[in-house]
Amino acid sequence: MTHIVQFSGGKDSTALVLWARENLPEFTAVFCDTGWEHPLTYAYVQHINETQLGGKLVTVKSAKYDGLADLSHKRKIVPSVRMRFCTEELKVRPFQKWMEEQDFEEATVYQGIRAAESSARAKMSHRVFEPVYEAWIERPLFDWTAEQVFKMHVKHGVEPNPLYKMGAKRVGCFPCVIVSKGELRNLSRTMPEIWDQIQKVEEAVDEGRAFFRHDYIPERFHTGRYSELTDHKSGCPVEGTFPTWQDVKFYVTRPDQLELWDDEPRSCLSVYNLCE
Secondary structure, eight states, X not given: OEEEEEOOSSHHHHHHHHXXXXXXXXXXXXXXXXXXXXXXXXXXXXXXHHHHSTTOOEEEEOSSOOHHHHHHHHHTSOOOSSOOHHHIIIIIHHHHHHHHHSOOSSEEEEOOOOGGGOHHHHTSOSEEEETTTTEEEEOTTXXXXXXXXXXXXXXXXXXXXXXXXXXXXXOSSSSOTTOOHHHHHHHHHHOTTHHHHHHHHHHHSOTTOOSSOTTSSOGGGOOEEOTTOBOTTTOOBOOSEEOOHHHHHHXXXXXXXXXXXXXXXXXXXXXXXXXX
């Protein structure tokens, strides 16, 4: 049996690597490089590779798309909650291709998915056969809490990805298209360059194909207009407004914005209280 551990540089997959070191006789860790990770995540992945994996981490990457901006440009639309083809194209398919190239008689792929992360993930199973990979999928951390995940870090003397202490709730694909407004506000303080990345994606697609969904902020703050666009399917003009990245930046960073967060900055920006 060949054991494959999926590693992304996030808290759960790091805990999974540490769990694997405790419970598996040997394993291969695979990092799916989306081409859209924060420099701190790339540095962290390399650190874990050197200190926990003996430098044997396998890295796979899409041969078709070079990151989120390139993907959005070629697909002519930015991925969203309802159309998360970014995960499929930048992670699933490169990993599938790598699996197909290996000569495994039988393999188990370990994922750091936890039920507490979302209602969708709560419906998943601890163990299931995945035809796409022709391998069993096991999720050893499925019933773990975030607290247990960080306790595993502490147990092994491993610091979590530094982005968590800078206000990030998730660190994979940075910034992720499903980033929350509160998280964006925090990250605007700690890493204002996040807006350069968002601008890069928005400029890569057709005018009006925004990074943020239509209802991300109230319509009265929209300055983008669809009036000059044409629907790709019907050929009819598209009416309405949308929020540009500048609109969202203004909305989430304005000092009097009290909709979803406290006005006073917290001593620790980590949503997991890692600084306390």
